[in-house]
Amino acid sequence: QVQLVESGGGLVQPGGSLRLSCAASGSIFSFTNMGWYRQAAGKERGFVARISSGTFTNYEDSVKGRFTISRDNAKNTVYLQMNSLEPEDTAVYYCHMVQGGRQYWGKGTQVTVSS
Numbered sequence: 001q002v003q004l005v006e007s008g009g010g011l012v013q014p015g016g017s018l019r020l021s022c023a024a025s026g027s028i029f030s031f032t033n034m035g036w037y038r039q040a041a042g043k044e045r046g047f048v049a050r051i052s053s054g055t056f057t058n059y060e061d062s063v064k065g066r067f068t069i070s071r072d073n074a075k076n077t078v079y080l081q082m083n084s085l086e087p088e089d090t091a092v093y094y095c096h097m098v099q100g101g102r103q104y105w106g107k108g109t110q111v112t113v114s115s
Helices: none
Strands: 002-007 010-012 018-026 034-039 046-051 057-059 067-072 077-082 091-099 102-105 109-113
Touching (some): 018 091, 018 109
Parallel strands (some): 010 109
Antiparallel strands (some): 034 046, 046 057, 091 109
16 A cells, blocks of 8 residues: 655745645555646646656646656655746645556645735
């Protein structure tokens, strides 16, 4: 079993920054594809960013140039640096990992961008 715990969410003003962290624990034998998804109120959960065990990263179009996903394999942790935040970024952000053909999700952390 794998557990994912997100942290770093909160309230920030438009144009501000937040750094989300996702710490993986449990039966971790590989740090492969990990990513971030978000779900705004009344909306479907959608992709934000992902990172592979190699150099590949991918971002949803609306966050390109503003968000950066990174990882620390020694700590089994993935990060999402969010800059130039907009009200439209308000959502619950979920960490996601695929290992051994199974998908794992964190419980989410709330990000609210408001003046």
